Amino acid sequence: MYQQQRQGLLFTLSAVLTGATLLAGVGVYIALKSGETPVAAPDTSVTRSDMTQAPVDTLVPLLADTPVVPIQKQQNELGKNLGGVNWKGKDLRTLKLRHANLGGANLANTDLSGVDLSGAILSGANLANAKLTGVNLSNANLSGANLDNTKLDNANLSGADFRGANLDDANLEGAILKSTILEGANLSGAIMPQGVNSR
Numbered sequence: 359m360y361q362q363q364r365q366g367l368l369f370t371l372s373a374v375l376t377g378a379t380l381l382a383g384v385g386v387y388i389a390l391k392s393g394e395t396p397v398a399a400p401d402t403s404v405t406r407s408d409m410t411q412a413p414v415d416t417l418v419p420l421l422a423d424t425p426v427v428p429i430q431k432q433q434n435e436l437g438k439n440l441g442g443v444n445w446k447g448k449d450l451r452t453l454k455l456r457h458a459n460l461g462g463a464n465l466a467n468t469d470l471s472g473v474d475l476s477g478a479i480l481s482g483a484n485l486a487n488a489k490l491t492g493v494n495l496s497n498a499n500l501s502g503a504n505l506d507n508t509k510l511d512n513a514n515l516s517g518a519d520f521r522g523a524n525l526d527d528a529n530l531e532g533a534i535l536k537s538t539i540l541e542g543a544n545l546s547g548a549i550m551p552q553g554v555n556s557r
Contacts, residue, residue, distance in 0.1 A: 438455070438458045438459070439458075439459045440455075440458055440459060440460050440463060441459050441460060441461045441462055441463065441479075442461070442462045442463060443460065443463045443464070444463070444464045445463065445464065445465055445468055446464050446465070446466050446467055446468065447466070447467040447468065448468050448469075449468070449469045450465075450468050450469060450470050450473060451469055451470065451471055451472060451473060453473060454474070455470075455473055455474065455475050455478055456474045456475065456476050456477060456478065457476070457477040457478060458475070458478045458479070459478070459479045460478060460479060460480050460483055461479045461480065461481045461482055461483065462481075462482045462483060463480070463483045463484070464483075464484045465480075465483055465484060465485050465488055466484045466485065466486045466487055466488065466504075467486070467487045467488060468485075468488045468489070469488075469489045470488060470489065470490050470493055471489050471490065471491045471492055471493065472491070472492045472493060473490075473493050473494070474493075474494045475493055475494060475495050475498055476494045476495065476496045476497055476498065476514075477496075477497050477498060478495070478498045478499070479498070479499045480495075480498060480499060480500045480503050481499050481500065481501045481502055481503060482501075482502045482503060483500070483503045483504070484503075484504045485500075485503055485504060485505045485508050486504050486505070486506040486507060486508065487506070487507050487508065488505070488508045488509070489508075489509045490508060490509060490510050490513055491509050491510075491511050491512060491513070492511075492512045492513060493510070493513045493514070494513070494514045495510075495513055495514060495515050495518045496514050496515070496516045496517050496518065497516075497517040497518065498518045498519070499518075499519045500518060500519060500520050500523050501519050501520065501521040501522055501523060502521075502522045502523060503520075503523045503524070504523070504524045505520075505523055505524060505525045505528050506524050506525075506526045506527060506528070507526070507527045507528065508525070508528045508529070509528075509529045510528055510529060510530045510533050511529050511530065511531045511532050511533065512531075512532040512533065513530070513533045513534070514533075514534045515530070515533050515534055515535055515538045516534050516535070516536040516537055516538060517536070517537045517538065518538050518539070519539045520538065520539060520540050520543045521539055521540075521541050521542050521543065522542045522543065523543045523544070524543070524544045525540075525543055525544060525545050525548045526544050526545075526546050526547055526548065527546075527547040527548065528545075528548045528549070529548075529549045530548060530549060530550050530551055530554075531549050531550075531551060531552075532551055533551050534551075535551060535554060
């Protein structure tokens, strides 16, 4: 009985402290933002519906010694880990994804035309029906990726690894295939560059 009461008190205390920390962080953030000059927000392709907000308990009192964690703006720097993201159907032409990790990402029906994905990891990613016209995928890892009916025309695929990838009905017309690894890839119905045999 005593053990259960103790666990209940510990749980309540941790919930109160967590709520107080969240409330303090929000309060400090609002205070800092109210002193700044308003600046026009940059145009992004991510909508509000893609974001979630944590609930804040407004009944918890604000503690003076609560630590404040600075809020950082997300950027698309080199080597960004975006593995498993769901960007299905998004227009991603403005992103910087060189050397990004997009392993297992859902990029079906996306528009990545002209994007620099050189050195990126896209192993196991779903790129079905994606538009990758003129994309730079040099030295990228697309092993096991699904590129069914993907438009890869005029893309730079030199040194890219497509081992075990599904390129069924993909359009590779005009693509650069210098040192491209296509071992075990499904090229059934794929449109290959002139002079390159898909078999």
